[in-house]
Amino acid sequence: MINAVKREIPEYIEGYGKVKPFMGAYANYGEVRKVSTKLKSVKPGENKILSSIKEALLKCDIKDGMTVSFHHHLRNGDYVLNMVLEEIAKLGVKDITVAASSIFPCHAPLVEHIKNGVVTRIYANYMSGPVAEAVSKGLLKYPAIMHTHGGRARAIESGDLHIDIAFIAAPTCDSYGNINGVEGKSACGSLGYAIPDAMYADKVVAVTDNLVDYPACPIEISQEYVDYIVKVDEIGDPKGIVSGTTRITKDPVGLKIAKLAAQLIDESGLLKDGFSFQTGAGGTSLAVAAYVKDIMKRKNIKGSFAAGGITGYIVEMFEEGLFKALFDVQCFDLKAVESYKNNRAHQGMSASMYGNPHNKGAVVNNLDVMILGATEIDTDFNVNVTTGSNGIIMGGSGGHSDTAAGSKLSIVVTQLTKARLPIIVDKVTTVTTPGETIDAVVTERGIAINPRRTDLLEKLKDSNLPIYTIEELKAMAEKLTGIPEKIEFADKIVAIVEYRDGSVIDVVRQVR
Template identity: 45%
Template sequence: EGSINGIVGDYISKNPLSYPVVLRSHGGRWAAVKKDELHIDIAVIAASSADEMGNCTGVVGKSAFGPISYSEIDAMCADHVIVVTDNVVDYPCRYQEITERYVDYVVDVDQIGDPKNIVAGSLKITEDPEKLGIARSCIDLMEAVGIIRDGMVFQSGAGGISLAAMKYLGEKMEEKDVVAACATGGLTKYIIDIYRNGRVKSLYYSQCFDVESVRFVAENMEIPADIGHYADPTSKGRTVDHLDVVVLGATEVDVGFNVNVNTHSDGRLLHGIGGHQDTASGAFLTIITVPLYRKNNPIVRERVTTLTTPGDVVDAIVTNEGIAINPRRKDLIKRVRGKIDLVHIEDLKNMAYDATGGPMELDLGEEIIGLTKWTDGTVLDIIRRVKGR
């Protein structure tokens, strides 16, 4: 349970496991483990530095990769906890994210991984003019809504459009002489640039998306955010509820503003939920960025292939052909009136269908290979086997 990605997800899409995989958000998984709804027998946790008793971190050491925030709840609740490291240090480990009180064993190996491979394939700012236009439209929307101001709290995903949006946000903050209170979520070079330019006071990070971020964290040893504080829906307070704006991507969106981030339009399970649901439900303004279509496949459609994030927590969809605001957010529509042009979501769908001929026909079996769950554990959707091998 948690996340399934890439080749593993692709395999499971065609070869169901004994039980369906359960996809949860970062906060949803933390809550499920905490409540013992999801019981962990053995937790194997990588650490870039650990002492012989298991006090450990991912922030320093030859294989530093950033915070190990996601594994903290596993260490707290698992029956057996094994820390695997390639850098055993003298007791006590100088920087501790997980402490010895939870750890049963420490295993010393030659290398836990290559930090050079931290950068994901998606972690590159887009060079596509249309996608750069989408990113600029995100900033236009933020400015029209009035949230680019001193004290704002913001976050973005790590896709190419989201990265470009953060670059443009930094430029707009410089132009308006704005200083944000905090940036949350995963660190990227572009967030760090905003911080170094004095345009955000604090970084509340829970993971690193690139090598530069890993180096930055090692040199600026502030306490990273554990995922419980960041996104646990059962807690008394969480960071995502302070977000003024979050910019997120999607594999599909529909006319109900529902979002799919888990499967592609052919039904293959290739992505986890991550913090998508958590941030969308917490932010004042949740922006989803998508092109109208990719190749010959409409991305704005009548109904998403898989429901990941319900439309009632999505506020705006920004595309290369315009911005649609959720009709539920009459307050936002009123704020932007006369400042930016809006498009009806149905019109965006029609443009996508006219350009592509409509969605491909799915070839799915009856077997259920996976479930998507909301942050409270409610089942949102089922994912069926993709035919063919």
């Protein structure tokens, strides 16, 4: 069958089931149900602290075919996923589903568990490194399922993704299971991606390297959700958890793109009192924030909030009074962790509050402007951030699709060419985010506005911005690079890309 972004999708996929095709970004809003959760009550005097991960697995009655989940706030410094899977393998358990909010290069040991049948399914919002390569080569028994950040929360809350045991890496945990991410040697800040797991998993195990006396303060995930606590020496490597700082690009091309994007935001009419904003942690995205900051200061504009994964640069804008509040689902650097710990208006949010389309209103719905990246973008404005130019999985939506759908103005910032390849193509390798939710593409050579946005085109017609059609930008790119050869794929589906509402927007096939 052909879905709404013109992708041919099988009606049934082995290891996944019947396919619900993507019918449009706003096709599946309405009344939905959340699943009830199963819990075992704790009597007065019962001790939740266990001696090891192995004991926790046995207490949780680990069996073949179960689903275990992990969060990614420790990013490329995480030790917990590897520790847990090692113990599962030692117990001889097979056919495990790993539901990790994201998978990084540090999770390379997972490849061996895939090869020996310990792990046969993976759910993730983002995947890079050896595990992504192994999945792309077809080593995983069943197709991996790629969610958005909001889509994962939706899947958990709806029962589409049922978690048997959630393992929560806890930078600080007290003796009764109250958790926060702002204290301890592995402090990572907000724990927003772990909250749906804690609330909906059958069993929840907190794994901590900073066990403190009751009660922990502050509390982000409360004792009422936690079954067991395991103290270990280290839950992660701080150097991989947060960088000291995230830096604005010094590259002249990146700065030119950022300046054009900031001018576009200004010309759009959205940059006024009450302005809300999100940008990524990349150098060009931060440069957009720097130019926006200059305009806000010059015009004395006071924004309402900034959101997303928060960086130190966004914290600076907040501390200078340019935003009244921050909504934070994960901290990207040490300055953000410190601010989240100390500033009352720097507020945490769960993944569901952030981007779940099936709740009573996600934060992304209130965004004015979102700055996005792209591996590829096509002439229908569909964006790929899932696979690289070689067809190998190298990322995933994360919050890309959620924020694009929610914001009033979603802007892709990208160089016109990268590594001698055009970024604008006829048809992207993999559709991550549908073109109907992308409003503008900003490159160093000019800007393309989605023809759907007739209001924006009308507003910009008398501006000095270099406006082109997407086809004109594509032609400019191809003049510089030529037209690349198409990647050849086998028939085998190695990953399924779900849109935030649970419909299938695309599939990833094994590279020949």
